Amino acid sequence: MSTIAMPEPDVGILARAPQIIAALESVLSAGTVISSPEETRAYECDALTAYRCPPLAVVLPRTTEEVATAMRVCHELRVPVVPRGAGTSLAGGALPTADSVIIGTMRLREILEVDTANRYIRVQTGITNLAVSAELEAEGFFYAPDPSSQLACTIAGNIAMNSGGAHCLKYGVTTNNLMGVRIVMATGDIVELGGPLLGTSGLDLIGLICGSEGQLAIVTEATLRIVPKPEGARPVLIGFDSAETAGECVGGIIRSGLLPVAIEYMDDVCLRAVEAFVKTGYPNCAAVLIVEVEGSEAEIDHQIARIRLIAEELNPVEFRASRTAEESLAIWKGRKSAFGAMGRLGDYLCLDGTVPVSKLPHTLKRIGELSKAYGLEVANVFHAGDGNMHPLILFNANAPGELERAEEFGADILRLCVDAGGCLTGEHGVGIEKRDLMTKQYTADDLAIQMEIKSVFDPAWLLNPAKVFPLEVSQPHREAAARCP
Amino acid sequence: MTFTDKQTNNAAAAVSPTSEAELAGFIAERHARAAPIRVVGGSTRFQSEAIAADQTLTSRRLSGIVTYEPGALTLIARAGTPIEEIEAAVAAEGQAFAFEPMDHRKVLNTKGFPTVGGMVSANISGPRRIHAGACRDHLLGVRFVDGRGRVIKNGGRVMKNVTGLDLGKLLCGSHGTLGVLTEVALKxxxxxxxxxxxxxxxxxxxxxxxxxxTALATPFEVSGTAFRSGTAWLRIEGLSPQVDYRRERLSALFRDREIDIVNETDSRMLWRGLRDLHHFAGSNVPLWRILVKASEAPAVVARLNALGGDVSLDWGGGLIWFESSANGSAVRNAAGRGQAMLLRRGTLPNSDSFPPEGASIARLSAALRQTFDPAGILNPGLMDK
Structure with a gap:
């Protein structure tokens, strides 16, 4: 059994399931409502697959207006709604409850406007992250946030989780690239926020919506900032015989005035797994950094020369600068297949804590000690430039008690991140996974105001139940919501 | 100048706590009595005039840098810390705030000193906003006291943080109406x-x-795009060979036009003047800050010119500064789909400061203000008219 509790489904809602489905079907176009158990099972989990529960029904609208209609019905019938993009959340952000209706954005795939003169694109949010950049390719632009699930994940999910990616060191995360949204409120009202203007004279409601994990509204359209493609980009690979030295090198590069697009870190456990999987030819050492810089050929050479100066002070095991597109691919290949390579070693939990860059060496050392204490191996592969760690805890799901032990180990690592001055989640979101750890990072008042804000947007507390806020902490709010008319 | 006089009077009556706990206690007491407060930082802008309160609260004695880690590109400072103090500390490490916050003293003829809390609460961002993003994009975390006197923290000191709702963005640009900032973490x-x-x-x-x-569609990272009196400027920045290369490429792109090159020190001086609107200093004629879609700027400027006055542009045309004696509704009509805020009020009424909002946004904003400040004591009348 897993350790994260979900609330008991509302038996009243379960008993009314046929009427609820009929009500949705009566106002939505044919094929929009899915309710047969064989089909709803496909939506029983997201990428946090240890937790599963088929929803009461799934609604897949094609327009904002249909989303609004579905929301209005659910609101009138007091049925919880779980918003869903592509279901790639690693935090259980799209996990249904048995008494909930999923409203998915995946059929909202239209590109509404491309405006290169004002540098934005307006899309329906069910479009995948990569498809946005593909649309802009010919114009010489791209959409910067690049979560590693970008082939599958949707803009709706990116906005809900404020997704990052490898390149956000230079370009920022979703919230820095989001100019406007069209949202459907819990009541079914449609509201437009922002657009092509560079800011607002009022409250920054877009900043509040971004990263709100489906707690406040469903985002159906988005205006996204687009960026000109760089002339070129090339990585260097630097191997070190200790994690501390690699950490020092990261600080040195950042202080030097260079602004690489990415600084990625892989430790020895990860390096061995990757080597066995894809034969990268990476050096056999304690830690590898991949640093990517952008610009013209000459600019890239100049930046790489500067990185070499910083690295060579620290006696690297290897310094390999890419000279060609093929060499760049070879350097990135191991990093890009890291998660796949780890998967071959068994089951793993992927964590997402962030620490101040200066605390990376200390945190890595403590994770190593905890790994011994728990008797579970851990691999580290992460975005070092911004301190966003992704420790992967290896375990055997078939061994009784091992998932629970891995989850406890993970919780200890996240507490360690908070104690180091960091946070529970850098880019995956809280979902159900980190929900019960929120009290570690936030005081009762810190959480109270967040829940009060949720009540402004979702007075009946129907949106994305049992996520983000610990159940105990949210109970008074949920009870008050249940009493309100 | 009546502004300066009022400013002085306010400062004399101001409560200036020396700790977050003292500030929280003060607000809790005002909350219990539903007694309004005018919240200010260094008093270098005039918006506090619009506020119906007889008591001024300033955070300026909550001062000092808490942590600065150049290797992590992060700085934490108490809200009342003068921006000058922070700029000096980070400049010693070759760093700065990339969003280039403007200093309003010259154009508004104010004394005082801008504080980092005031900068965040008004989301103050200068010419480099077009490339590097606004103040809100560089804000990592906040501590503040809400309208009930609760001390609340949100975000943190790390660049990637999606733990719970992002209240920092909401506080940034809320002009003290949701809470009083006590500490901010910035990149x-x-x-x-x-x-x-x-x-x-x-x-x-x-x-x-x-x-x-054209320039902003190139990969040359143009970091300044301003226009005034028939001259347009493009700023390029970077490593020395990079800047030479980018200048050559951009010059080639605009080979049909005559181009003057402004170098290093002169370039820095030029952009300091553009950032701080030195060209509109020394007058008390109303000055408007109008956000528009850049491609609509020529049409808006034509309508503004018809009202009489002087314009300059920044942010690639997405920001129009307009100095004019025209009345508020005429300027707002000319702004069309843009948003016009009054930076220097002159003789125009307080109610002109912020543009009206659409009904659903106004409703949401009012409900949020009610949540943060149920008694309506924080800068009442400023954004919620």
């Missing part, structure tokens, strides 16, 4: 080692907007 960035500016003379607004759009 710093290395100052480019070199900069040059391309100047295009004797051109129209239409031509300037075209130049900006």
């Amino acid at each position: 710093t960035l290395p100052v480019a080692e070199s900069q040059q500016t391309l100047a295009f003379h004797d051109i129209s607004v239409e031509a300037a907007i075209e130049i900006f759009a």
Whole structure:
């Protein structure tokens, strides 16, 4: 059994399931409502697959207006709604409850406007992250946030989780690239926020919506900032015989005035797994950094020369600068297949804590000690430039008690991140996974105001139940919501 | 000048706590009595005039840098810390705030000193906003006291943080109406080692907007795009060889036009003046800050010019500064789909400061204000008219 509790489904809602489905079907176009158990099972989990529960029904609208209609019905019938993009959340952000209706954005795939003169694109949010950049390719632009699930994940999910990616060191995360949204409120009202203007004279409601994990509204359209493609980009690979030295090198590069697009870190456990999987030819050492810089050929050479100066002070095991597109691919290949390579070693939990860059060496050392204490191996592969760690805890799901032990180990690592001055989640979101750890990072008042804000947007507390806020902490709010008319 | 007089009076009556706990206690007491407060930082802007409160609260004695880690590009400071103090500390490490916050003293003829809390609460961002993003994009975390006197923290000191709702964005640009900031964490960035500016003379607004759009579609990271009195400027920054290369490429792109190059020190001076609107200093004629879609700027400027006055542009044309004696509704009509805020009020009424909001946004904003400040004591009348 897993350790994260979900609330008991509302038996009243379960008993009314046929009427609820009929009500949705009566106002939505044919094929929009899915309710047969064989089909709803496909939506029983997201990428946090240890937790599963088929929803009461799934609604897949094609327009904002249909989303609004579905929301209005659910609101009138007091049925919880779980918003869903592509279901790639690693935090259980799209996990249904048995008494909930999923409203998915995946059929909202239209590109509404491309405006290169004002540098934005307006899309329906069910479009995948990569498809946005593909649309802009010919114009010489791209959409910067690049979560590693970008082939599958949707803009709706990116906005809900404020997704990052490898390149956000230079370009920022979703919230820095989001100019406007069209949202459907819990009541079914449609509201437009922002657009092509560079800011607002009022409250920054877009900043509040971004990263709100489906707690406040469903985002159906988005205006996204687009960026000109760089002339070129090339990585260097630097191997070190200790994690501390690699950490020092990261600080040195950042202080030097260079602004690489990415600084990625892989430790020895990860390096061995990757080597066995894809034969990268990476050096056999304690830690590898991949640093990517952008610009013209000459600019890239100049930046790489500067990185070499910083690295060579620290006696690297290897310094390999890419000279060609093929060499760049070879350097990135191991990093890009890291998660796949780890998967071959068994089951793993992927964590997402962030620490101040200066605390990376200390945190890595403590994770190593905890790994011994728990008797579970851990691999580290992460975005070092911004301190966003992704420790992967290896375990055997078939061994009784091992998932629970891995989850406890993970919780200890996240507490360690908070104690180091960091946070529970850098880019995956809280979902159900980190929900019960929120009290570690936030005081009762810190959480109270967040829940009060949720009540402004979702007075009946129907949106994305049992996520983000610990159940105990949210109970008074949920009870008050249940009493309100 | 009545502004300065009022400013002095307010400062004399101001409560200025020396600790977060003291500030929280003060607000809790005012909350219990539903007694309004005018919240200010360094009093270098005039918006506090619109506020119906007889008691001023300033955070200026909550001062000092808490942590600065150049290797992590992060700085934490108490809200009342003068921006000058922070700029000096980070400059010693070759860093700065990339969003280039403007200093309003010259154009508004104020004394005082801008504080980092005031900067965040008004989301103050200068010319580099077009490339590097606004103040809100560099804000990592906040501590504040809400309208009930609760001490609340949100975000943190790390660059990637999606733990719970992002209240920092909401506080940034809320002008003290949701809470009083006590501490802010911001991202710093290395100052480019070199900069040059391309100047295009004797051109129209239409031509300037075209130049900006073309330049901003290149990969040359143009970090300043401003226009005034027939001259358009493009700023490029970076490592020295990079800047030379980018200048050559951009010059080639605009080979049909005559271009002057402004180098290093002169370029820095030029952009300081553009950032702080030195060209509109020394007057008390109303000054408007109008956000528009850049491609609509020529049409808006034509309508504004018809009202009489003087314009300058920034942010690639997405920001229009307009100095004019025209009345508020005429300026707002001319702004069309843009948003016009009054920076220097002159003789115009307080109610002109912020543009009206659409019904659903106004409703949401009011409900949020009610949540943060149920008694309506924080800067009442400023954004919620």
